[in-house]
Amino acid sequence: MVPVPLLTTNMIELSMIELSLIELKNIHRNFLVGEQTVHALDDINLSIQAGEYISIMGPSGSGKSTLLNLIGLLDSATKGTYLLNQQDVTALPDGQQAAKRSKTIGFVFQAFHLIPRLTAAENIALPLILAGTEPDQRQPLVNKAVMDMGLSDRAHHTPDQLSGGQRQRVAIARATIMQPNILLADEPTGNLDQKSGQDVINILEQLNRQGITVIIVTHDANIGQRATRQIQMVDGRIESDQQCSQISSR
Amino acid sequence: MTTSINDIIRFSWTALVGYPTRTLLMLTAMAIGVAAVIMLTALGEGARRYVSNEFTSLGTNLVIVFPGYSETSGLNPIALVGTTPRDLTLDDAQVLTRNTNVRRIAPINIGSVKASFQGRSREVPVIGSNHELLEIRHWELAQGSFLPAADLDRATPVCVIGSNIRDELFDTQAAVGQWLRLGDRRFRVIGVMASEGRSIGVDVQDTIMIPVASAQQLFNTPSLFRILVEAKTRSAIEPVKLAIIEQLKERHQGKRDVTVVTQDAVLATFDRILGALTYAIGGIAAISLAVAGILIMNVMLVAVSQRTAEIGLLKALGAPQRLIIRLILSEAIMLSAFGAIIGLLLGELGCLAIRQAFPDLPAYAPLWAVLTAIAVSLLAGFVFSLLPARQAARLDPVLALTGK
Incomplete structure (x- = not known):
C-alpha cells in the first residue's frame, strides 16, 4: 500500500516536469571491467525540453557517449529513473523499447553505419521497413528525403560509391525518415573533412529549427560551441550546463 | 505494425x-x-x-514345392540346400493335379550334360519338365513347338533349345528337326525359345528343355528338383499350399518332408x-x-x-x-x-x-x-x-x- 502523503508529492513532481521531453533522475551506469566497477555515469540529473539544441563535450571516457546511448534507449541505467515524454522508460521490455527507438529517436553515428550491400535509398528506407510501413507509402517519403539531402543523383549508389559527406547525409536521412522528436548524433563529423563536417552540422541545425531536439556528442569545441545548450562532462558527472546564444550567423 | x-x-x-x-x-x-x-x-x-x-517374371499365383523340410518356417538356407529323407517323385506331382484349385503343374528336374551336334559340343544345363512350364513361366517360343502334352512318365526323345544354344551348336543351320546328342542319348529339336524370357539365375537361352521322364533317365534319378504349381486364383494360393502339404504327407507315410513356399512369401x-x-x-x-x-x-x-x-x-x-x-x-x-x-x-x-x-x-x-x-x-x-x-x-x- 502506498501512503497517501507520498502520492501527493509525486503529483507535485509530475506537474513540475510536465514540459520536459527527457527527464533523467539520479542516473547511474556502472560497468564491470574485470574485477573493477567503472562508474560511467555517476548520479546524472538532466532535464531536456522539446526543441533544444544541445552539445555534450568532455574528454574520452567522461561518459558522454554512454549518456547519449542511455537517452537513445540503447543502454539502460544501473540506478535511477528515465522519463521520456513523461513515461517511465527505465526498464521497458525489449519490444516497447524498440518501438520507442523506432518512432521517437533517430541516431547519427561517427562511423555512418550504412549497410554496404544496400543502396543509399534502401538504407534510408530501412527504418520504414523495420516499422512495417507499406512499400507504396515508403517510396514518396524516401524520395523526399533523398531530395532534401541533395542525394538525388546518388540514390541508387551503394555506400562505397559515396563520399564521406554523402554517406553521413544518407545516415541523417535515415535517422529522420520516421520523423522522430529526438536526433542523437555521436561525433557526427568525426570521420569527415572540415567542409563535409560543416555541411552535416548545417543540416542538423536546420532540422533543429524545424523543431527536432538535437543532441550532439563531440570532441570538437568549435562544433560544441554552436549549440544553444552546452554540457561539459568529466568522470561520469555533469561539470557544467550552460545556456548560450548561438554564435553562428545564419 | x-x-x-x-x-x-x-x-x-x-x-x-x-x-x-x-x-x-x-x-x-x-x-x-x-x-x-x-x-x-x-x-x-x-x-x-x-x-x-x-520374381513376377517367375510366374503368377505360383506355389513351389521342394523336397526336405525343417521346422522353422519360411524361407531359409537349410530348406534350399538341405538333404532330403525322401524324394519327390513324378507320382507325387501327378497327385497334385487332382486339386480343383490347381490350374497346372510343372515338375522340374535339373542337370548338366554334354550336348553335341556334328562335332560341336558344350556342357549345357538341362531342364526336365512338361508342356505346362511354358505357360507357368510365361515364356515364348521363337520357332517350332514346346514339349508335347503327354503323360509325365513318357520319355519322348525331343528337346527345346535356347537361342544361344542354337547359335552355338547349329550356327546358321535350321535347328528344328535336327537330332542332337545329350550325353548318350539322341533328341530331336522341336522348338527354339524366343530371346525374351529370363529368370533369376538361369538364362533360358543357355538351357535345353526335355520331357521330365527323359531327364530322369538321362540323369538316372527318380527324384524331382522342384514342382511348380500354379493356383487358379490369387486367393487360392494359401488353400493350395495347405492341400499340397496334406496330400504329400499322406503319400509319405504321414511325415511332412517337403517345403512349400509361395512366390508371394519369397517376394515379401x-x-x-x-x-x-x-x-x-x-x-x-x-x-x-x-x-x-x-x-x-x-x-x-x-x-x-x-x-x-x-x-x-x-x-x-x-x-x-x-x-x-x-x-x-x-x-x-x-x-x-x-x-x-x-x-x-x-x-x-x-x-x-x-x-x-x-x-x-x-x-x-x-x-x-x-x-x-x-x-x-x-x-x-x-x-x-x-x-x-x-x-x-x-x-x-x-x-x-x-x-x-
Missing part, C-alpha cells in the same frame, strides 16, 4: 547475394546432402523393384530386406543433411559475428529482438530451401544418369525420400539457425555498433 514477410525475404535476399562465398558454401553443403538422399534411396528402391520384377521376404536396406541407406544419407545443418549453424554464427555492427544498427533503428530472430531464420531457411531445390535437381539428374548407365535398374527415388529430404533440410536449416538467431537478438546494441 510489423515488418511484412515480403520485406523480410527481400532483406534476407540482399544478405545472401551480398555474401556470395558464404551462400555458395552453404548451398553446396545442403545440395549435396539432398542429392545424396535422393540418389541413394533411388538405388535402394531400384534394387527392390528389380528383384520384385524378377526380399521386399522386406531391400525395403529395410533402402531405409537404412536413406538414413545414412540423412546424416549428411544433419552435417549440412551443423555447417549452416557454424556459418550463420560466423555471419552473425561478422555482421554484429549491422545487427546493432537494426536494433538502434528500432528492430525488436523477435524481428532480428526472424531475419536470421529466414536467411537460413531460404538458404536451405535453395540448397534443397538444387539438391533435388542434382539428385534427379544423378538418378537419370544411373538409369542410363544401368537400364535394368529402375532407379527412381521414392516420393517419401524426396519429401523427407526436403523437409529435413528445411528443418535442419531452421533448428540449426535458432542458436545464431538468438545470439544475434541478444547482442548488446552499444557493443554491437562498435563491432564488438
Whole structure:
C-alpha cells in the first residue's frame, strides 16, 4: 500500500516536469571491467525540453557517449529513473523499447553505419521497413528525403560509391525518415573533412529549427560551441550546463 | 505494425547475394546432402523393384514345392540346400493335379550334360519338365513347338533349345528337326525359345528343355528338383499350399518332408530386406543433411559475428529482438530451401544418369525420400539457425555498433 502523503508529492513532481521531453533522475551506469566497477555515469540529473539544441563535450571516457546511448534507449541505467515524454522508460521490455527507438529517436553515428550491400535509398528506407510501413507509402517519403539531402543523383549508389559527406547525409536521412522528436548524433563529423563536417552540422541545425531536439556528442569545441545548450562532462558527472546564444550567423 | 514477410525475404535476399562465398558454401553443403538422399534411396528402391520384377517374371499365383523340410518356417538356407529323407517323385506331382484349385503343374528336374551336334559340343544345363512350364513361366517360343502334352512318365526323345544354344551348336543351320546328342542319348529339336524370357539365375537361352521322364533317365534319378504349381486364383494360393502339404504327407507315410513356399512369401521376404536396406541407406544419407545443418549453424554464427555492427544498427533503428530472430531464420531457411531445390535437381539428374548407365535398374527415388529430404533440410536449416538467431537478438546494441 502506498501512503497517501507520498502520492501527493509525486503529483507535485509530475506537474513540475510536465514540459520536459527527457527527464533523467539520479542516473547511474556502472560497468564491470574485470574485477573493477567503472562508474560511467555517476548520479546524472538532466532535464531536456522539446526543441533544444544541445552539445555534450568532455574528454574520452567522461561518459558522454554512454549518456547519449542511455537517452537513445540503447543502454539502460544501473540506478535511477528515465522519463521520456513523461513515461517511465527505465526498464521497458525489449519490444516497447524498440518501438520507442523506432518512432521517437533517430541516431547519427561517427562511423555512418550504412549497410554496404544496400543502396543509399534502401538504407534510408530501412527504418520504414523495420516499422512495417507499406512499400507504396515508403517510396514518396524516401524520395523526399533523398531530395532534401541533395542525394538525388546518388540514390541508387551503394555506400562505397559515396563520399564521406554523402554517406553521413544518407545516415541523417535515415535517422529522420520516421520523423522522430529526438536526433542523437555521436561525433557526427568525426570521420569527415572540415567542409563535409560543416555541411552535416548545417543540416542538423536546420532540422533543429524545424523543431527536432538535437543532441550532439563531440570532441570538437568549435562544433560544441554552436549549440544553444552546452554540457561539459568529466568522470561520469555533469561539470557544467550552460545556456548560450548561438554564435553562428545564419 | 510489423515488418511484412515480403520485406523480410527481400532483406534476407540482399544478405545472401551480398555474401556470395558464404551462400555458395552453404548451398553446396545442403545440395549435396539432398542429392545424396535422393540418389541413394533411388538405388535402394531400384534394387527392390528389380528383384520384385524378377520374381513376377517367375510366374503368377505360383506355389513351389521342394523336397526336405525343417521346422522353422519360411524361407531359409537349410530348406534350399538341405538333404532330403525322401524324394519327390513324378507320382507325387501327378497327385497334385487332382486339386480343383490347381490350374497346372510343372515338375522340374535339373542337370548338366554334354550336348553335341556334328562335332560341336558344350556342357549345357538341362531342364526336365512338361508342356505346362511354358505357360507357368510365361515364356515364348521363337520357332517350332514346346514339349508335347503327354503323360509325365513318357520319355519322348525331343528337346527345346535356347537361342544361344542354337547359335552355338547349329550356327546358321535350321535347328528344328535336327537330332542332337545329350550325353548318350539322341533328341530331336522341336522348338527354339524366343530371346525374351529370363529368370533369376538361369538364362533360358543357355538351357535345353526335355520331357521330365527323359531327364530322369538321362540323369538316372527318380527324384524331382522342384514342382511348380500354379493356383487358379490369387486367393487360392494359401488353400493350395495347405492341400499340397496334406496330400504329400499322406503319400509319405504321414511325415511332412517337403517345403512349400509361395512366390508371394519369397517376394515379401526380399521386399522386406531391400525395403529395410533402402531405409537404412536413406538414413545414412540423412546424416549428411544433419552435417549440412551443423555447417549452416557454424556459418550463420560466423555471419552473425561478422555482421554484429549491422545487427546493432537494426536494433538502434528500432528492430525488436523477435524481428532480428526472424531475419536470421529466414536467411537460413531460404538458404536451405535453395540448397534443397538444387539438391533435388542434382539428385534427379544423378538418378537419370544411373538409369542410363544401368537400364535394368529402375532407379527412381521414392516420393517419401524426396519429401523427407526436403523437409529435413528445411528443418535442419531452421533448428540449426535458432542458436545464431538468438545470439544475434541478444547482442548488446552499444557493443554491437562498435563491432564488438
